Amino acid sequence: MARTRPRLGVFKFSSCDGCQLSLLDCELELLAVTEAVEIAYFLEATRKDMKGPFDITLVEGSVTTPHEAELIHKVRKSTGTLITIGACATSGGIQALKNFKDVKDFIDKVYAHPEYIETLATATPIADHVTVDFELRGCPINKHQLLEVINATLNGRKPVVPKHSECIECKSRGTVCVMVAKGEACLGPVTQAGCGGLCPASHRGCFGCFGPMETPNTAALSERLKALGSAPRDIHRLFQTFNANAPAFRQQAESLEDRV
Amino acid sequence: MSAMPGEKAVIDRERLNDLISILNRQGYTVIGPTMGEGAILYDVVTGIGDLPAGWGDEEEGGRYRPVRRSDQALFGYSKPAQGLKGHLHPARQRLFAAERAGNGFRVLKDEGKAPRYAFLGARACELAAMRVQDKVFDNGAYRDPHYFAKRDDAFIALVTCAQAGGTCFCASMNSGPDATEGFDLKLAELGSTFLIEAGSERGAAILAQLSPRPATDADRQAGVAQIAKARQQSRSMVEGVGPMMAARLEHPHWDEVAKRCMTCGNCTMVCPTCFCTTVEDVTDLAGNNAERWRKWDSCFSVDYSYIHGGAVRSQGAARYRQWITHKLSHWVSQFGVSGCVGCGRCITWCPVGIDITAEAKALGG
Numbered sequence: 001m002a003r004t005r006p007r008l009g010v011f012k013f014s015s016c017d018g019c020q021l022s023l024l025d026c027e028l029e030l031l032a033v034t035e036a037v038e039i040a041y042f043l044e045a046t047r048k049d050m051k052g053p054f055d056i057t058l059v060e061g062s063v064t065t066p067h068e069a070e071l072i073h074k075v076r077k078s079t080g081t082l083i084t085i086g087a088c089a090t091s092g093g094i095q096a097l098k099n100f101k102d103v104k105d106f107i108d109k110v111y112a113h114p115e116y117i118e119t120l121a122t123a124t125p126i127a128d129h130v131t132v133d134f135e136l137r138g139c140p141i142n143k144h145q146l147l148e149v150i151n152a153t154l155n156g157r158k159p160v161v162p163k164h165s166e167c168i169e170c171k172s173r174g175t176v177c178v179m180v181a182k183g184e185a186c187l188g189p190v191t192q193a194g195c196g197g198l199c200p201a202s203h204r205g206c207f208g209c210f211g212p213m214e215t216p217n218t219a220a221l222s223e224r225l226k227a228l229g230s231a232p233r234d235i236h237r238l239f240q241t242f243n244a245n246a247p248a249f250r251q252q253a254e255s256l257e258d259r260v
Numbered sequence: 261m262s263a264m265p266g267e268k269a270v271i272d273r274e275r276l277n278d279l280i281s282i283l284n285r286q287g288y289t290v291i292g293p294t295m296g297e298g299a300i301l302y303d304v305v306t307g308i309g310d311l312p313a314g315w316g317d318e319e320e321g322g323r324y325r326p327v328r329r330s331d332q333a334l335f336g337y338s339k340p341a342q343g344l345k346g347h348l349h350p351a352r353q354r355l356f357a358a359e360r361a362g363n364g365f366r367v368l369k370d371e372g373k374a375p376r377y378a379f380l381g382a383r384a385c386e387l388a389a390m391r392v393q394d395k396v397f398d399n400g401a402y403r404d405p406h407y408f409a410k411r412d413d414a415f416i417a418l419v420t421c422a423q424a425g426g427t428c429f430c431a432s433m434n435s436g437p438d439a440t441e442g443f444d445l446k447l448a449e450l451g452s453t454f455l456i457e458a459g460s461e462r463g464a465a466i467l468a469q470l471s472p473r474p475a476t477d478a479d480r481q482a483g484v485a486q487i488a489k490a491r492q493q494s495r496s497m498v499e500g501v502g503p504m505m506a507a508r509l510e511h512p513h514w515d516e517v518a519k520r521c522m523t524c525g526n527c528t529m530v531c532p533t534c535f536c537t538t539v540e541d542v543t544d545l546a547g548n549n550a551e552r553w554r555k556w557d558s559c560f561s562v563d564y565s566y567i568h569g570g571a572v573r574s575q576g577a578a579r580y581r582q583w584i585t586h587k588l589s590h591w592v593s594q595f596g597v598s599g600c601v602g603c604g605r606c607i608t609w610c611p612v613g614i615d616i617t618a619e620a621k622a623l624g625g
């Protein structure tokens with residue numbers, strides 16, 4: 001039975017575009033995607049600027065400007081299923097580092113005409129503003145997981161996107177633990193799986209690109225990293241990267257604040 | 261010399277090359293220890309040159325380092341980072357593929373052929389773990405075809421340990437460092453020779469081709485002394501741990517462990533007896549082709565205990581308790597054996613060094 005093709009919209013907020021690119025990266029599978037859905041709005045791929053409503057919307061990026069804070073409500077109203085993609089959209093991204101500092105101070109220092117800059121004091125995830133149906137993590141997202149989410153949405157089932165630790169991916173692919181065998185600082189035990197274990201397979205610790213796993217014991221990991229010789233400021237920095245604003249990572253960094 | 265099962269002989273270490281080629285000729289892929297990236301790992305070996313000559317290992321809770329030995333021993337380490345589980349019960353296994361057919365679907369014939377494995381250097385604890393998994397995958401009523409396709413025909417050339425690793429406690433679990441059955445060949449490395457005995461007819465047939473000479477009393481005594489040395493282990497499991505655990509289901513210690521445990525699941529992944537899996541279905545976008553995959557899962561993940569409405573074990577304390585009580589207590593009621601063979605991998609590879617023997621002791625106290 002032929003399905004009427006659902007309409008897909010891809011919107012960008014404050015972000016680097018890397019996650020949207022993952023969709024273009026799907027190459028061969030992208031053809032299947034275009035057969036399964038009508039790409040009705042995707043500025044990175046086509047100049048066709050079609051209006052909503054959309055059946056499925058992918059949202060990349062965080063809410064960082066007053067304009068974005070309004071736009072996201074319009075996107076929500078015009079869409080059926082709203083899926084956020086990437087660390088920016090799901091936790092605020094690297095730009096959420098500004099949440100911990102005085103933004104006005106930055107603007108005064110960086111721009112010759114600070115009066116032209118219109119920005120919010122924080123960078124926040126989409127789910128802080130509107131209801132989100134599914135959050136796909138990663139910096140950038142994994143294209144196989146993206147296809148799985150689109151696929152599951154089209155077929156009316158729950159996406160298979162595990163929320164357990166990155167360690168399970170390392171062990172499943174046979175990677176030797178860099179923390180145990182080399183004493184490297186690694187966020188893997190508190191980070192959600194999804195990347196396939198990229199960094200440990202390249203003999204480095206995990207940077208936490210996929211954000212906190214389902215039940216992250218960041219305090220236990222911090223204690224261990226200290227015992228392995230990491231200074232509190234290094235551990236602080238480890239938790240303050242692409243997912244600095246994710247609650248578990250933010251709280252752990254804050255608890256180290258006085259010793260940084 | 262014709263080798264009878266149980267009779268000890270001696271071969272030169274170069275004969276291992278012959279052993280590997282004979283096994284290869286018989287259609288076996290030989291899996292043995294190799295020096296991998298940062299640790300000794302099981303992989304395909306084609307000759308003595310692939311074995312980790314001169315390498316040992318240092319192990320403690322949450323710490324592993326390969327170390328150079330003062331000799332050129334081929335099996336001078338305690339145990340590879342991950343055991344042989346991944347070969348018999350792989351991390352990902354396709355159960356079947358299907359395609360749409362009218363209003364239903366058609367299961368496609370599986371053309372894949374299971375590899376025929378020979379395990380060279382398997383340790384006593386690893387053999388014990390296989391025998392535990394044999395019971396898991398064959399409960400009398402159901403026999404898992406994927407596991408036994410590899411296990412039934414697997415050739416086991418066991419090498420007993422010359423010394424235990426820092427986290428080993430097989431002696432207190434009665435699963436090592438020696439083995440009395442379940443192998444085709446059993447070897448012990450004595451300098452440039454191996455003490456060897458056959459444990460099966462096919463093992464004896466191969467041994468006869470390795471130019472064996474009868475073992476002397478001195479050879480036999482060296483073998484006995486070596487096992488006695490490997491029996492000296494710094495860790496041991498508390499006596500009567502099964503009933504003790506079952507009586508400690510409510511205990512303040514569970515919350516104490518939960519403060520340290522990251523619920524990362526490493527312990528279950530490296531454990532040679534942990535067998536739990538999840539099943540995933542994948543479809544193409546059009547919904548015309550589907551595959552069902554079985555993947556390692558862990559009782560430390562939340563979804564593992566998800567039943568409709570939510571996860572039963574939402575707290576880390578409950579998940580750690582599930583793991584250790586299953587290993588040491590409920591496994592016995594379920595399968596008639598302990599779920600722990602004392603290999604110590606969960607201790608070594610726990611990133612925060614949580615120690616099953618220490619936790620059991622703390623609970624018993």
Ligand code: SF4
Nearest residue numbers: 531600601603604606
């Ligand atoms: S529970 Fe730990 S010591 Fe026991 S068999 Fe499993 S990994 Fe080895």
Ligand code: SF4
Nearest residue numbers: 385421424428430436
């Ligand atoms: S647990 Fe026993 S059999 Fe296993 S490696 Fe250690 S000493 Fe050898």
Ligand code: SF4
Nearest residue numbers: 521522524525527610
């Ligand atoms: S005991 Fe160690 S390896 Fe196991 S889940 Fe807890 S922290 Fe991870």
